Amino acid sequence: xxxxxxxxxxxxxxxxxxxxxxxxxxxxxxxxxxxxxxxxxxxxxxxxxxxxxxxxxxxxxxxxxxxxxxxxxxxxxxxxxxxxxxxxxxxxxxxxxxxxxxxxxxxxxxxxxxxxxxxxxxxxxxxxxxxxxxxxxxxxxxxxxxxxxxxxxxxxxxxxxxxxxxxxxxxxxxxxxxxxxxxxxxxxxxxxxxxxxxxxxxxxxxxxxxxxxxxxxxxxxxxxxxxxxxxxxxxxxxxxxxxxxxxxxxxxxxxxxxxxxxxxxxxxxxxxxxxxxxxxxxxxxxxxxxxxxxxxxxxxxxxxxxxxxxxxxxxxxxxxxxxxxxxxxxxxxxxxxxxxxxxxxxxxxxxxxxxxxxxxxxxxxxxxxxxxxxxxxxxxxxxxxxxxxxxxxxxxxxxxxxxxxxxxxxxxxxxxxxxxxxxxxxxxxxxxxxxxxxxxxxxxxxxxxxxxxxxxxxxxxxxxxxxxxxxxxxxxxxxxxxxxxxxxxxxxxxxxxxxxxxxxxxxxxxxxxxxxxxxxxxxxxxxxxxxxxxxxxxxxxxxxxxxxx
Numbered sequence: 001x002x003x004x005x006x007x008x009x010x011x012x013x014x015x016x017x018x019x020x021x022x023x024x025x026x027x028x029x030x031x032x033x034x035x036x037x038x039x040x041x042x043x044x045x046x047x048x049x050x051x052x053x054x055x056x057x058x059x060x061x062x063x064x065x066x067x068x069x070x071x072x073x074x075x076x077x078x079x080x081x082x083x084x085x086x087x088x089x090x091x092x093x094x095x096x097x098x099x100x101x102x103x104x105x106x107x108x109x110x111x112x113x114x115x116x117x118x119x120x121x122x123x124x125x126x127x128x129x130x131x132x133x134x135x136x137x138x139x140x141x142x143x144x145x146x147x148x149x150x151x152x153x154x155x156x157x158x159x160x161x162x163x164x165x166x167x168x169x170x171x172x173x174x175x176x177x178x179x180x181x182x183x184x185x186x187x188x189x190x191x192x193x194x195x196x197x198x199x200x201x202x203x204x205x206x207x208x209x210x211x212x213x214x215x216x217x218x219x220x221x222x223x224x225x226x227x228x229x230x231x232x233x234x235x236x237x238x239x240x241x242x243x244x245x246x247x248x249x250x251x252x253x254x255x256x257x258x259x260x261x262x263x264x265x266x267x268x269x270x271x272x273x274x275x276x277x278x279x280x281x282x283x284x285x286x287x288x289x290x291x292x293x294x295x296x297x298x299x300x301x302x303x304x305x306x307x308x309x310x311x312x313x314x315x316x317x318x319x320x321x322x323x324x325x326x327x328x329x330x331x332x333x334x335x336x337x338x339x340x341x342x343x344x345x346x347x348x349x350x351x352x353x354x355x356x357x358x359x360x361x362x363x364x365x366x367x368x369x370x371x372x373x374x375x376x377x378x379x380x381x382x383x384x385x386x387x388x389x390x391x392x393x394x395x396x397x398x399x400x401x402x403x404x405x406x407x408x409x410x411x412x413x414x415x416x417x418x419x420x421x422x423x424x425x426x427x428x429x430x431x432x433x434x435x436x437x438x439x440x441x442x443x444x445x446x447x448x449x450x451x452x453x454x455x456x457x458x459x460x461x462x463x464x465x466x467x468x469x470x471x472x473x474x475x476x477x478x479x480x481x482x483x484x485x486x487x488x489x490x491x492x493x494x495x496x497x498x499x500x501x502x503x504x505x506x507x508x509x510x511x512x513x514x515x516x517x518x519x520x521x522x523x524x525x526x527x528x529x530x531x532x533x534x535x536x537x538x539x540x541x542x543x544x545x546x547x548x549x
Contacts, residue, residue: 016182019046021155023190038085059454060091065079066095068080068095073407093138096139112175114176135173140170143172200335201331215281224285224287224288234329245262254406263350277301279301282305284305285309299318299319305320378518384437388445390418390444390468392442421449422450454505465533510533517533
C-alpha cells in the first residue's frame, strides 16, 4: 500500500494537488463551486477562499449539482461540484445524469481511496467498491488520476470537451494520497488554454445544403440547445430565409421569443410538429429531436432535412438528414449565411401559427396557463424562471412566459427530475446576481429540495419561490387513473409552506384568493431575501378568470 500523508502533514502542504486543480479552474474563470465539505475533501476546500472562489454549501450533494447547473447556464462556464468520497459522490450522480441527458457542462471533483487500497474491502471510511466506475456509468468520462499533473490535464480535457464538443459532465477522482501531497505540476500547465476556432462544416455539404435551402418556399428552422452557440447569427439566418423558427425547451430563447419569426419553444405541440413536417426544407440545428420533447408526436418531414450538429453521430438520430453539416453552430451558421448569399423572400406572417400554438398550449391546462400568464404580466423582461418536472412548468411557464435570452428557463425536459428547480435557481442567482430569479414549481418538486431554502438564506441572495400546490403528484395521479388504478401514493400531506419558509429565515405568504397572486408576486419581487408564495391551485380552479384581474 502506498503511504498517504497524515492530516497533520497534509495541513502543512499549501502547494498540493488540490491547489493545482483549483488554481487551474480559477484561471479558466470559475469563481464559485458547489458542494459540502467532508473529511476527505478538505484539501480542496483549503484553497477556495485564498483563490477567490466562492464556496456554496448546499444541504445535499444533489442540490450542489443542480446549483452548479444553474450557475453554469448563466456564466457560460462549467459548473463545478466538490463532493467527499463515497456517499457524497453518489448523492451527486442524479445531477450528473441530468447534465448528461441535457448536454450541460459539469465537473465533479471527488477524493478517492489512497493508491494501493483500491477494492481492499477493509471497512475504511466511505469505502465504495468502485467510485470511478459508478460515476463513469453516468457521465461522459470518469478518471481516477495518479498525480497533480494528470489531474490538471483532466481539467484541460474537460474544458476542451465543453468548448469544442457536446458538453456533458465529467468526473475526476483524486486519491487521497495524491490530493494531499505536494504538487508535481509545472506552473505553466495551470494556465487556461486559449480558445481556438470551432469546427467548420464540410464545404461540399455546405454548398449542397445552401442549394436545398435557397430553393425552398416553406423553410422551417427547428433549433435545440446546440443552436444557442450561434448567438445573433441564428436570428440573421431566420431573417435571411424568412423562416419560422421553433425551439425545443433546451433551445428556448436561442431566438428572442419576441422576434416576429419566433414560434417559441412549443415543439411538443401538434401545430409545431405539423409546421416542421410540412416544410419543403427543415433545418435542424443542435437538437437530437428526442422523443421526450415530442410528447408522443413525431417529426417526419415530407421534404429534405438539413442537420447542423457538433457530432456526426447526431446526423441521422431520430430524424434522418439529407445533408449533414457537422461543426460548431457558432461557426457553421455564419458559414451557411455566407454561402446562401443575398436572398429575396416575402416577409413571413406566422401570427396565425402562433395563435394556434397558444390555443393548443392553453387547452392542455387552462388553470396552469392562467397562473403562468398572470406571472408573465408581472415579471421583468430579463427574469430567469426556475422550473422543475412540475405541471406548472411544462403546462404553464414553458409556454406562457416568453424569454428573449437563452438559459432563462431552468428546466430538464429529457431527464425530467424532481428537485431541480430550487437549487438551480439559487445557482443562477449567484451566477447572474443582476437578474431577478423566480422559481415557479409544484409542491411535490419543492419538497424534493426544500432544504435548499436554507442555502438561499445563507448565501444572502434575493430569490422568489412560487409553490403551486396541487396536493401532491397530480401528473402521476392522472397517469394512475388513465390505467384504471385507484390513486395510490400521490395525494400528499402538505406542510404549512409559508411558516416553513419563515422558519428557514425567509418570508412566506399563503394566498387567500386568485386575485391576490399578481400583486403578491410583484411585492415579492420588490422585497429582499427569500420570498415564498404558497399558491393553492384550487383558488384558480374556483375563480373565473375575469374576476382575478
